[in-house]
Amino acid sequence: AQSVTQLDSQVPVFEEAPVELRCNYSSSVSVYLFWYVQYPNQGLQLLLKYLSGSTLVESINGFEAEFNKSQTSFHLRKPSVHISDTAEYFCAVSTQGGSEKLVFGKGTKLTVNP
Amino acid sequence: DAGVIQSPRHEVTEMGQEVTLRCKPISGHNSLFWYRQTMMRGLELLIYFNNNVPIDDSGMPEDRFSAKMPNASFSTLKIQPSEPRDSAVYFCASGEGRGNTIYFGEGSWLTVV
Numbered sequence: 129a130q131s132v133t134q135l136d137s138q139v140p141v142f143e144e145a146p147v148e149l150r151c152n153y154s155s156s157v158s159v160y161l162f163w164y165v166q167y168p169n170q171g172l173q174l175l176l177k178y179l180s181g182s183t184l185v186e187s188i189n190g191f192e193a194e195f196n197k198s199q200t201s202f203h204l205r206k207p208s209v210h211i212s213d214t215a216e217y218f219c220a221v222s223t224q225g226g227s228e229k230l231v232f233g234k235g236t237k238l239t240v241n242p
Numbered sequence: 243d244a245g246v247i248q249s250p251r252h253e254v255t256e257m258g259q260e261v262t263l264r265c266k267p268i269s270g271h272n273s274l275f276w277y278r279q280t281m282m283r284g285l286e287l288l289i290y291f292n293n294n295v296p297i298d299d300s301g302m303p304e305d306r307f308s309a310k311m312p313n314a315s316f317s318t319l320k321i322q323p324s325e326p327r328d329s330a331v332y333f334c335a336s337g338e339g340r341g342n343t344i345y346f347g348e349g350s351w352l353t354v355v
Contacts, residue, residue: 160340160341162343164346170348170349171246171333171335171346171347171348171349172285172333172335172346173346174343174344174345177343179341218285222340222341224340224341228273228290228292228337228339228340228341229275229287229290229298230275230287230344231287232277232284232285233284234284234285235284235285
């Protein structure tokens with residue numbers, strides 16, 4: 129069975145600083161990888177996903193993540209964060225050719241301070 | 243599209259009472275998921291349906307929990323009897339299949355006292 133580890137439960141940063149949220153996964157088969165964001169009192173929204181092809185994927189609001197198969201990682205980065213990026217971020221995995229269910233990590237709470 | 247619609251948004255109930263959470267998935271989506279979110283355990287998949295058929299219910303905690311999907315536009319998650327440890331946010335989500343985005347509802351916030 130697949131699993132996801134998000135190494136940091138909380139990440140505080142200052143506005144306009146760069147940030148990296150770490151995600152490692154475990155799976156015996158090829159995977160699809162996702163990052164979801166949850167703003168307070170809301171459901172989860174897709175931020176970006178890797179299905180195949182280029183290992184670097186980008187979101188419309190400046191986040192990017194790189195799939196590294198050898199390190200089984202899918203870290204999320206942003207070169208300059210805004211106050212509005214304050215939210216909880218979840219990494220998730222599903223298996224190619226297997227069950228379509230998403231397995232989530234425990235989340236990383238990003239707090240952007242002025 | 244209105245997105246995934248869940249009701250009720252908030253419910254406070256007494257221990258032992260029956261709780262029914264409802265979900266309307268996005269039209270045209272053939273997969274539906276029920277997740278539970280707590281501080282201690284994070285996001286847990288309870289059950290998911292494909293074309294209205296339960297595919298994996300291994301995450302359902304115990305017999306007190308049951309889920310149905312009588313048609314493509316409606317699903318329920320029932321807890322009977324409810325216990326304080328069932329207090330959580332329950333999310334319904336729907337998608338179009340493997341690799342496609344799963345869309346979440348706003349959640350049902352359940353408090354059992």
